[in-house]
Amino acid sequence: MLHVALAGNPNTGKTTLFNVLTGSHAHVGNYPGITVDRRTGEHRDGAHHWLVHDLPGCYSLVAHSPEEEIAHHVLTGRYGDRAPDVVVVVLDAANLARNLLLLLQIAELDLPVVGALNMMDAADAQGLHIDVPGLAQALGCPLVPMVARTAQGIEALQTAVAQVASDPTRGRIATTDWPQLIVDAVATGRALMARPEHAPLAGRGAAGKGPPPDGEVLWWLSCDPELADRLRPGLGSALARALPRAEDESRDVRRLATSCRYARIDALIAGHTRRDAQAGRVDWTDRIDALALHPVLGVGLFLLAMGVLFQAVFAWSDPFITAIDEGFSGIGEWVRAALPAGLLTDVLVDGVLAGVAGTLVFLPQIAILFLGIALLEDTGYLARTAFLLDRLMTRAGLPGKSFVPLLSSFACNVPGILAARTIPSRGDRMITILIAPLMTCAARLPVYTMVTAAVFAGAAPVLGILSVGGLFITGMYLFGVVLALVVAWVLRRTVVGGTSAPLLLEMPPYRVPRVGTVAREVALRVRRFVVNTGSVIVALTVVLWALMTFPRGGMDPAERDRQVAAARAQAGEDEGALAAGLAQIAHEDERLQLRDSIAGRIGRAIEPAIAPMGFDWRIGIGLVGSLAAREVLIPVMGRVYGRGAQMDDEQAYAAGVGRSMVRFSGMTPLVGISLMVFFAVAMQCLSTLAAIRDETQGWRWPLFALVYLNGLAWLLSTAVFQIGGWLGLA
């Protein structure tokens, strides 16, 4: 089996080629410790059997970001894999110069390459004529013209790869004619790399047989010295000392190498390509950009696009969510009916099944959001949004690419946090993930509505039309946003560090989105969510169920029998009265059971801690229960006040819970506001916790988020309640 690595610039159709080659035999994982996708797959076609490794797209091998670092490591045989037998470099035929840079860099690692000259159709449409055989001859490796999208050229590619595999010299490009400065520098670097104290750490991959090729030495030289030191102790510092950077570009080895490569590339292109005169040719991209990037119309178009996206995620997902909710309720009932009543059934239905339902209920929003993002990206419009937004976002101290994740967090934090994966810079991504929970998500809305309805019911409308409750809810939304900006500012300067990534973005030509690619992306993300995040959600749901169920308390059985008998006696023949009476007893039973459970005890135990915010132990239990999902506060409070947990009429039920809160827990308008502030800030959603864990690959950041958000919530809520009380606003 041949090891074939697939390298290339972003936007060259590399992923399309990978999908065409591997079909459904692809596997997506992670590289250790980094959130970059690792894509591998098998290509089987007759005599050809390849293990294809799709490297992250990069413009250069020099390690400016994790993507390039990984590409280099895979090509040089780290991570325990052996170095590839053949490297297929996917080139955008319409963009040859920049693409050939990567090809030369890879060739300098002494690896046999095959150039896949992709997107030939786009090149033809632009009137570009390439003398492929001539260019291949001059370059020194096979060049295969292709249109990966329609699978044209696959056989030729297979043939070329097979030829190079059997005779690697056919794919080895001659070294660039370096000037003396570079030749000397490479010799110095090679000598340093040979020293035993700079050898790679044990178990961290190939030291390679024999002296490293030119490209390898230049790579280490061009690396950030700190990064180099981390991978091979002291090497970075030693190279920086021996070959310091020069002010003048033409004396700086690293930059001179790039210039020399481009000089070679320019000569190759001039000699073997030709472009037709452009007069009369319609450039759609230019035309659309005249609108899309227009200072006024472009912004309008952008707002429209975001509005549609938000509406899709927020509202169009509703029918699907309801269907999943009801579907699982139905399954739950069926399971209860089918299995004998008892603890096991309870765990199954209220623990495991509830957890699974709780995971799958996010699917519609995640699927729709990622569909939206994939479409934006595939058409090329996403790059335009960066152009429009950059100024505004940097002024606000936020990374430019965090707009879409934060916008979707208003619908639900979970897909918003997952969408942060599209942010390339690690620091920017972390900040986005850590402030996303402050975007008021849809689940908080029922809580806000219940609270404002209960405490502001009688208040006169402001200015005659705006309801007080409505104003407060809007206020909570704004509060969340403002707080997020403040927190982002603080985080940047303390915990997260680093500066925001510089904006350097290719603006690709517009393109009709490819259904297959888009569908595949969405399917991959959804699957990853269900498997990774879902398992954590299910586990946490079971734990929460246990907290609310054990120890088994409730009414004393003798007392219960007595009450049932009394209810029967009282109701007599009246079925309705009997049912109501029995329901009453059942609710009372639930109330006591919850009070005696661990969750109940926790609620009572934390009362001293939450009293400064104006909450009592009943609300405390509600807070514990709302860890499952924020809107679960309402049914849990329902149980706490002996109203049972089944809602026939949601609005009426919520209203009833609100009234009970006023009556039993002493909820005044001030307490209500304090509660809303708490819900606005606190991290209560276990699913959000699980999503953060998945995106940051560890428990450190989720726990940090938990501590900082809940701590902040406590502080702000307490401040609101205490200061309000001190000011006399009860």
Add this chain to the structure above:
Amino acid sequence: MSVKFQTARETLTLAEARPGYAYTIASIVLPGPLGDRLLELGLTRRAPVTLLRRAPLGGPLQVRIRDFVLTLRAEHARAIELVAAPAAPTVTSTLRMATLQPTAR
């Protein structure tokens, strides 16, 4: 869109460039990794570059460099030095500029 040429030879930064005019890169005054990256993207000496548009309020610039379009921030554009392109370009690249007739201004 058709590309224009300035007749006077002058040095200016990308931030001062006029949209639609053809220039070539003189040098990049950005030490460090960002400068390296710009070079790797093709902003080498004598490479053809054209400013397409600027975002309002000091926002990013959209620039055509060789065969593709790049977005970069105004603050970085100030560090890229340009020269007005000669009518007969020294770097015959695949850019359409090579086939147009210069229009005197």
